[in-house]
Amino acid sequence: MSDNILEIKTLxxxxxxxxxxxxxxxxxxxxxxxxxxxxxxxxxxxxxRSVSGIVKPVHGEIxxxxxxxxxxxxxxxxxxxxxxxxxxxxxxxxxxxxENLKMGAYLRKDDYEKDLSYVYRLFPRLEERSWQSAxxxxxxxxxxxxxxxxxxxxxxxxxxxxxxxxxxPLVVRDIFSIIRxxxxxxITVLLIEQNANMALKTCDYGYVIETGNxxxxxxxxxxxxDDRVKEAYLGKSRNG
Amino acid sequence: xxxxSYLIRGLATGGQFAxxxxxxxMVYGILKLINFAHGELxxxxxxxMIYIVAxxxxxxxxxxxxxxxxxxxxxxFLIEKFAYSPLRSAxxxxxxxxxxxxxxxxxxxxxxxTGGLSKQFPDIPVIGESxxxxxxxDKLTVFLSPVIAIVLTVILVQxxxxxxxxxxxxxVSKDFETSQLMGIKINRVISITFxxxxxxxxxxxxxxxxxxxxxxxxxxxxPGLKAFIAAVVGGxxxxxxxxxxxxxxxxxxxxxxxxxxxDFSDVISFGLLIIILVVKPTGIFGEKTTEKV
Numbered sequence: 001m002s003d004n005i006l007e008i009k010t011l012x013x014x015x016x017x018x019x020x021x022x023x024x025x026x027x028x029x030x031x032x033x034x035x036x037x038x039x040x041x042x043x044x045x046x047x048x049r050s051v052s053g054i055v056k057p058v059h060g061e062i063x064x065x066x067x068x069x070x071x072x073x074x075x076x077x078x079x080x081x082x083x084x085x086x087x088x089x090x091x092x093x094x095x096x097x098x099e100n101l102k103m104g105a106y107l108r109k110d111d112y113e114k115d116l117s118y119v120y121r122l123f124p125r126l127e128e129r130s131w132q133s134a135x136x137x138x139x140x141x142x143x144x145x146x147x148x149x150x151x152x153x154x155x156x157x158x159x160x161x162x163x164x165x166x167x168x169p170l171v172v173r174d175i176f177s178i179i180r181x182x183x184x185x186x187i188t189v190l191l192i193e194q195n196a197n198m199a200l201k202t203c204d205y206g207y208v209i210e211t212g213n214x215x216x217x218x219x220x221x222x223x224x225x226d227d228r229v230k231e232a233y234l235g236k237s238r239n240g
Numbered sequence: 241x242x243x244x245s246y247l248i249r250g251l252a253t254g255g256q257f258a259x260x261x262x263x264x265x266m267v268y269g270i271l272k273l274i275n276f277a278h279g280e281l282x283x284x285x286x287x288x289m290i291y292i293v294a295x296x297x298x299x300x301x302x303x304x305x306x307x308x309x310x311x312x313x314x315x316x317f318l319i320e321k322f323a324y325s326p327l328r329s330a331x332x333x334x335x336x337x338x339x340x341x342x343x344x345x346x347x348x349x350x351x352x353x354t355g356g357l358s359k360q361f362p363d364i365p366v367i368g369e370s371x372x373x374x375x376x377x378d379k380l381t382v383f384l385s386p387v388i389a390i391v392l393t394v395i396l397v398q399x400x401x402x403x404x405x406x407x408x409x410x411x412v413s414k415d416f417e418t419s420q421l422m423g424i425k426i427n428r429v430i431s432i433t434f435x436x437x438x439x440x441x442x443x444x445x446x447x448x449x450x451x452x453x454x455x456x457x458x459x460x461x462x463p464g465l466k467a468f469i470a471a472v473v474g475g476x477x478x479x480x481x482x483x484x485x486x487x488x489x490x491x492x493x494x495x496x497x498x499x500x501x502x503d504f505s506d507v508i509s510f511g512l513l514i515i516i517l518v519v520k521p522t523g524i525f526g527e528k529t530t531e532k533v
Contacts, residue, residue, distance in 0.1 A: 053420075078423040086418055090418040095410055095411060103422045106408065153423070
């Protein structure tokens with residue numbers, strides 16, 4: 001089997017004539033954390049949504065474990081072992097925490113108790129609040145729930161769209177340490193972040209995307225120390 | 241007649257409206273669509289019953305009812321597939337216009353088939369028979385309707401709150417896209433929602449037309465409208481709300497008759513609607529919208 005769990009080849013996505021993603025190719029190595037950084041509207045979310053089958057690309061190839069998954073329905077893609085933690089968390093506010101987690105395991109026919117206790121170990125707070133409706137959780141707790149829910153599908157690849165968006169700095173640190181833990185437990189991570197600093201520190205490999213094109217790529221440390229990246233995405237506040 | 245008998249007849253009509261109102265409220269809950277064709281579906285199921293009994297006279301009545309319910313469910317499913325499903329990403333107004341279109345289509349179709357004449361609903365054994373209960377003599381359907389409505393509602397609420405499918409329904413009603421990301425086939429959930437609504441409307445139609453036996457192509461309009469009002473009064477999107485709203489409307493209209501105000505029964509329903517909308521715009525059981533974003 002190839003080293004790449006996910007390969008995207010010359011992906012093109014249009015929204016009503018506007019090119020959102022232009023001939024993008026990228027690879028995600030199995031067992032790694034890969035991040036896409038770039039400004040708002042650069043097309044990062046669109047790439048993840050294409051992989052999930054929510055958005056239909058114009059052309060290109062999306063290979064998951066060597067098999068083209070483009071054109072499959074979202075539910076077929078979840079079955080293959082890809083899950084997306086959507087931007088803005090999108091927990092089901094009217095369902096309890098436990099029900100939200102069960103929704104993550106919706107397609108599974110096997111026993112998911114082990115994964116449930118794994119998620120509760122990662123996020124003890126969710127177990128404490130399992131009977132509370134998800135709409136009453138804080139932003140950080142909702143993000144944990146969104147990640148926990150994604151893990152319940154027992155994925156091989158977890159994609160996260162802006163997991164730190166709108167969260168307090170301390171909570172952001174927690175989320176990133178969870179991302180590392182998940183990855184150490186063998187799940188490949190494809191991460192989109194506006195917090196380029198944290199993302200590049202956490203990732204093994206990064207891509208910089210500008211208006212639908214990949215303009216730079218490299219290992220996290222290398223991008224972190226690249227002058228152009230520093231200037232455009234890390235700002236002057238970067239001290240360590 | 242004494243007040244108890246008006247009360248019981250009000251509850252009966254209320255129970256029959258409730259079974260229709262659940263269809264409105266469930267479809268609204270999931271698609272945010274007022275399915276204006278639902279009242280017509282109720283009428284169509286009554287018409288189907290007439291033709292099934294006339295054309296298949298040897299069929300036992302119980303089986304005839306099952307066949308009618310199955311056909312009604314199928315029609316409900318077809319309406320969703322052809323009139324609403326293609327408009328999934330269209331503005332809500334377009335879907336509503338489509339619903340109004342389906343409503344007239346069904347009316348005209350039935351008017352064409354029946355020649356616009358009133359047809360007699362067949363005698364339904366057991367529920368169509370007169371009984372005496374609490375000193376009141378009326379068809380059994382009158383006493384049975386509120387009980388059946390409440391039993392079916394309890395079953396439905398249990399399904400929605402405690403099964404995997406119910407959970408999926410609640411998820412879809414909040415967020416289509418995230419539900420898809422969980423692997424839920426949203427079109428299937430929507431189809432089943434329409435099927436449940438159609439089944440309850442079919443049940444309601446047997447109970448209703450067993451008492452009000454003349455049906456023409458306009459017979460769905462009034463029950464449909466009243467059920468819709470009931471759903472709004474109860475808080476659209478809420479199933480217990482639809483039932484409570486329907487029982488209130490049914491009893492209020494019946495009591496109006498008791499006080500010699502039969503001509504004003506519509507005024508009373510709409511008056512109730514206005515009062516509720518002013519006092520509590522989300523309806524009696526309306527959802528609080530205090531979610532954290």
